[in-house]
Amino acid sequence: MEHDPKGAGGGPGEPQEEFSIAHSNALIPLLVVFSLIVGVVLASIIFAGPAGHGEGMADKRAYTPKDFVEVFGKDEALVGLEDGADGGPHKLFMVPRPPFTSDSIFPCMDCHETMDPNPTRRKLVDEHDTIVLTHDSEHRWCLDCHDLKDRNMLHLSSGELVDFTESYRLCGQCHGTQYRDWRSGIHGKRTGYWAGAKRYLLCVHCHNPHSPRFAPLTPLPAPVRPQLLRESHLASAVAAPAVAPAKEPMKPTDDKAAHGDSTGHGAGKETP
Amino acid sequence: MNALKLIVPALQHAFRGGTAFKVWVAGLLCMMAWGGAAYYDQLTTGLIVTNMRDQVSWAFYIGNFTFLVGVAAAAVVLVIPAYIYGWKPIKEVVILGEILAISAIVMCLMFVVADMGRPERGWHLIPVIGKMNFPRAILAWDVLVLNLYLVLNVVIVSHLLYRGIQGRPYNPNLVVPLVLLSVPAAVGIHTVTAFIYAGMAARPYWNASILAPRFLCSAFCSGPAIMLILFQILQRTTKIAIKDEAIWKVAELMAYAMFLNLFLLGAELFKEYYSRTEHLLHFQYLFSGLHGHSALVPYAWAFVFCGIAAFLIFLFPATRRNVVTLNVGCLLIYASVYIEKGMGLVMPAMTPDTLGEVYEYTPTLHELRIGAAIFSTGFLVFTLLCKVAIPILTGEFAAKGSPASQAAAH
Amino acid sequence: MSCPTGPLPLEPGEETVTPEELSRRDFLTGVGLAAAGYLAACTPEAREAYFAKHFLELNAEEVQLRMARLKEDHKTRYHREVTVSAAPPKPGVEFGYALDLSRCIGCRRCVYACVKENNQSRDPQVQWIRVLEMEKKGGIDFEAANPYYAHEKVPDPDHFYLPVACQQCRNPPCTRVCPVGATWQEADGIVVIDYDWCIGCRCCMAACPYGARHFNWADPVVPADELNTNLHVLGNRVRPRGVVEKCTFCIQRVREGRYPACVEICPVGARKFGNLLDTESEISRILREKRVFVLKAELKTEPKFYYFYGI
Numbered sequence: 001m002e003h004d005p006k007g008a009g010g011g012p013g014e015p016q017e018e019f020s021i022a023h024s025n026a027l028i029p030l031l032v033v034f035s036l037i038v039g040v041v042l043a044s045i046i047f048a049g050p051a052g053h054g055e056g057m058a059d060k061r062a063y064t065p066k067d068f069v070e071v072f073g074k075d076e077a078l079v080g081l082e083d084g085a086d087g088g089p090h091k092l093f094m095v096p097r098p099p100f101t102s103d104s105i106f107p108c109m110d111c112h113e114t115m116d117p118n119p120t121r122r123k124l125v126d127e128h129d130t131i132v133l134t135h136d137s138e139h140r141w142c143l144d145c146h147d148l149k150d151r152n153m154l155h156l157s158s159g160e161l162v163d164f165t166e167s168y169r170l171c172g173q174c175h176g177t178q179y180r181d182w183r184s185g186i187h188g189k190r191t192g193y194w195a196g197a198k199r200y201l202l203c204v205h206c207h208n209p210h211s212p213r214f215a216p217l218t219p220l221p222a223p224v225r226p227q228l229l230r231e232s233h234l235a236s237a238v239a240a241p242a243v244a245p246a247k248e249p250m251k252p253t254d255d256k257a258a259h260g261d262s263t264g265h266g267a268g269k270e271t272p
Numbered sequence: 273m274n275a276l277k278l279i280v281p282a283l284q285h286a287f288r289g290g291t292a293f294k295v296w297v298a299g300l301l302c303m304m305a306w307g308g309a310a311y312y313d314q315l316t317t318g319l320i321v322t323n324m325r326d327q328v329s330w331a332f333y334i335g336n337f338t339f340l341v342g343v344a345a346a347a348v349v350l351v352i353p354a355y356i357y358g359w360k361p362i363k364e365v366v367i368l369g370e371i372l373a374i375s376a377i378v379m380c381l382m383f384v385v386a387d388m389g390r391p392e393r394g395w396h397l398i399p400v401i402g403k404m405n406f407p408r409a410i411l412a413w414d415v416l417v418l419n420l421y422l423v424l425n426v427v428i429v430s431h432l433l434y435r436g437i438q439g440r441p442y443n444p445n446l447v448v449p450l451v452l453l454s455v456p457a458a459v460g461i462h463t464v465t466a467f468i469y470a471g472m473a474a475r476p477y478w479n480a481s482i483l484a485p486r487f488l489c490s491a492f493c494s495g496p497a498i499m500l501i502l503f504q505i506l507q508r509t510t511k512i513a514i515k516d517e518a519i520w521k522v523a524e525l526m527a528y529a530m531f532l533n534l535f536l537l538g539a540e541l542f543k544e545y546y547s548r549t550e551h552l553l554h555f556q557y558l559f560s561g562l563h564g565h566s567a568l569v570p571y572a573w574a575f576v577f578c579g580i581a582a583f584l585i586f587l588f589p590a591t592r593r594n595v596v597t598l599n600v601g602c603l604l605i606y607a608s609v610y611i612e613k614g615m616g617l618v619m620p621a622m623t624p625d626t627l628g629e630v631y632e633y634t635p636t637l638h639e640l641r642i643g644a645a646i647f648s649t650g651f652l653v654f655t656l657l658c659k660v661a662i663p664i665l666t667g668e669f670a671a672k673g674s675p676a677s678q679a680a681a682h
Numbered sequence: 683m684s685c686p687t688g689p690l691p692l693e694p695g696e697e698t699v700t701p702e703e704l705s706r707r708d709f710l711t712g713v714g715l716a717a718a719g720y721l722a723a724c725t726p727e728a729r730e731a732y733f734a735k736h737f738l739e740l741n742a743e744e745v746q747l748r749m750a751r752l753k754e755d756h757k758t759r760y761h762r763e764v765t766v767s768a769a770p771p772k773p774g775v776e777f778g779y780a781l782d783l784s785r786c787i788g789c790r791r792c793v794y795a796c797v798k799e800n801n802q803s804r805d806p807q808v809q810w811i812r813v814l815e816m817e818k819k820g821g822i823d824f825e826a827a828n829p830y831y832a833h834e835k836v837p838d839p840d841h842f843y844l845p846v847a848c849q850q851c852r853n854p855p856c857t858r859v860c861p862v863g864a865t866w867q868e869a870d871g872i873v874v875i876d877y878d879w880c881i882g883c884r885c886c887m888a889a890c891p892y893g894a895r896h897f898n899w900a901d902p903v904v905p906a907d908e909l910n911t912n913l914h915v916l917g918n919r920v921r922p923r924g925v926v927e928k929c930t931f932c933i934q935r936v937r938e939g940r941y942p943a944c945v946e947i948c949p950v951g952a953r954k955f956g957n958l959l960d961t962e963s964e965i966s967r968i969l970r971e972k973r974v975f976v977l978k979a980e981l982k983t984e985p986k987f988y989y990f991y992g993i
Binding site for chain 3: 322325329390391397474553624
């Protein structure tokens with residue numbers, strides 16, 4: 001609006017008398033209306049406030065848990081959970097059995113009972129020869145962890161014997177940070193209830209103690225590129241108009257996703 | 273009852289015309305049918321018929337919407353001088369500007385509806401019945417101001433026309449306040465539309481305070497550019513008298529607006545290119561391409577050069593008064609702003625997307641057809657309204673319908 | 683302009699109804715009848731569903747009606763018995779999530795577990811989790827991110843992986859921009875969408891800095907035998923075409939106290955979840971003991987989804 005008076009007055013050779021600001025009184029209501037609108041807009045946006053926690057709308061919710069007693073009160077999962085949520089008796093921690101290479105290999109003393117313990121560091125040839133030790137193999141060997149006399153047990157550096165189900169205490173001797181993190185749930189995997197019964201895994205469930213590095217995995221298919229979304233949709237719509245073909249639950253492979261990468265069709269980011 | 277007697281012939285007149293008129297209307301209807309069929313496809317299979325994807329979730333429709341919001345401002349540029357300075361030559365074309373605004377808003381609303389995934393749930397937007405997220409959501413504001421602006425223009429235009437048919441002068445107590453209100457409303461539709469974009473911190477290309485001023489400036493160019501061409505067509509094909517001074521004055525205003533537009537663009541380009549933050553990516557995609565994706569680059573430079581050329585044409589009195597250069601300038605401005613405020617506003621903001629992916633969008637035939645249908649509808653609305661308005665403005669109806677004053681014509 | 687409903691013969695002997703007017707009347711009447719006919723032809727359920735109120739405005743009884751309707755819907759479409767819950771937030775709970783970037787190997791197990799758990803469309807593909815591969819030497823740089831990596835084995839030695847889903851912001855830009863208030867933050871911090879209220883304008887998608895919102899570009903396809911039948915009204919019920927959907931921290935699971943599906947599937951235990959208000963929860967311990975960061979912190983969206991380096 002600023003430039004209008006300029007424009008009106010500035011045209012060379014225009015008939016000036018036609019532009020007398022005779023009606024400029026009209027500017028006053030105009031500006032008043034405009035500032036009012038701007039004021040109201042700004043005020044309402046500013047005072048609508050930083051959408052803080054809860055967003056205001058959450059306060060307007062038309063129900064609370066007690067509104068739904070008849071719906072949720074009899075939910076058994078919830079009942080058990082309520083007990084476990086505050087650390088009550090239902091706060092269970094379940095740990096699966098340690099992962100032995102075969103069921104028959106434990107207890108070790110079934111075989112070792114009759115054998116003379118040999119504390120000499122050596123390469124195993126008769127039995128256990130498939131075990132590859134890549135766990136600081138320069139400094140360690142079997143009997144640094146396995147107990148010489150009671151092969152059913154492991155031993156700490158103090159000599160204290162620990163069961164295979166408590167192997168984490170042995171691991172924790174060197175890997176203190178990971179041990180502490182694992183105990184507080186930061187390291188490792190927990191499943192079950194976030195505030196109730198949980199299932200833990202031992203260190204050895206993910207890390208083979210003889211070769212602890214996490215084995216690489218084959219990734220599941222890349223997403224379908226946006227350029228191919230319609231093609232793949234129309235193709236499948238033709239193939240199965242009513243119900244889509246059943247796919248294997250964990251591998252809903254879409255071939256297009258895979259070769260979408262190699263064709264580099266149109267856009268999409270190239271691997272840097 | 274009397275009103276009916278006056279309005280019916282006006283309506284009849286709207287649908288009557290020569291061969292050229294019939295061909296034009298038939299053509300528009302064909303486009304509407306063709307695009308309507310595309311829209312039917314989109315309604316029944318979903319927006320997958322477009323090339324919009326999660327990466328680029330707004331595109332052709334919203335780009336056109338934004339551009340047309342700008343066109344709707346045309347009325348303002350004409351209203352301000354006409355009513356504030358009581359300048360006669362423009363006054364008679366104000367009503368045409370308002371008819372254009374009505375058509376543009378109709379197209380805007382249609383583009384928004386075309387972009388919606390669930391258009392049948394549109395009633396959720398209606399306050400009280402639905403649940404409008406007001407005042408927090410700028411889109412809710414936009415719906416309000418767009419409709420307010422539409423209603424204002426419809427009221428003004430129908431009052432002027434009605435009085436025109438009766439051969440009576442319009443009621444200034446009604447028209448002047450409404451016209452004055454339509455000025456902030458027009459500024460409002462731009463500002464609010466710009467705020468939809470400018471408020472999104474996720475999109476650095478939009479998240480600039482300069483966006484709203486840029487919107488206003490480009491709107492003050494694009495709307496009048498269309499008007500000027502229309503005026504010349506109307507000058508030749510109808511009896512309406514549009515004085516050359518009016519056209520030159522509008523052209524001069526456009527030169528200033530275009531200068532401001534280019535200046536603000538330059539200011540933004542300086543900031544981004546000099547500081548070279550990650551925000552620059554979007555400008556690079558627009559002006560030089562990114563990771564080998566450069567579909568927008570020619571258009572980007574086209575809008576810059578068209579804008580500069582048009583500014584120069586409208587700056588010098590000699591070129592803005594020459595019919596040929598004037599029209600070239602109008603076309604250049606139209607092209608410039610259409611690119612800049614259409615796809616040039618939406619695409620770079622979405623590319624690369626918020627996670628850095630470059631998905632190069634181009635509209636599908638379905639989108640183009642639907643767009644064409646919407647533009648045809650807008651043209652049809654404009655044509656028919658003009659068909660009614662022009663004889664009223666020139667006093668044909670007044671003379672025929674009643675012996676009352678001829679003054680109503682103006 | 684003119685209203686054709688009045689008594690039209692105005693004066694005796696004067697016929698004011700022109701043929702055009704007649705056809706216009708017929709047309710208007712036709713449209714009216716068609717609209718009325720359409721509504722009448724709809725089943726009462728469909729009509730009721732169409733005119734249903736916003737989720738937050740439903741009373742307890744209406745919530746149950748909606749649950750029943752969803753149950754019926756899924757039964758008709760998938761021939762499966764489903765349970766539909768509308769479990770509200772629990773007091774004293776604010777959910778938080780943490781992801782250990784030094785553990786994630788980019789195997790995408792979480793992506794597909796999420797798809798299955800939350801009944802995302804298989805085709806057109808919708809995936810709420812996007813795993814970005816970035817160069818180790820480049821650090822977190824979205825411009826250099828690649829979601830389409832297809833290595834034989836992961837992790838690739840030169841890259842690290844950054845899975846991104848809804849960051850469950852405390853200050854969510856998406857809910858602010860929704861013109862119909864179809865998306866909001868619940869008291870336990872989960873940002874949800876009323877899929878029966880969303881108009882599909884995709885404003886929230888433009889406003890989300892994390893690409894966490896996904897649109898149903900066509901009718902979602904979920905194989906009936908893969909349907910997860912444990913549903914939540916605001917969560918994993920199958921979405922209609924033309925609405926936006928997003929991660930809800932597996933609202934159907936976490937409101938029952940269970941971990942989200944992505945936490946449970948993660949083979950390396952990189953994903954951690956819990957109650958931020960419980961000082962002894964895993965998530966609280968992580969915030970205390972590790973140095974965490976959030977994505978795009980400069981936007982002040984204040985996510986409840988944290989990233990950290992466990993080692």
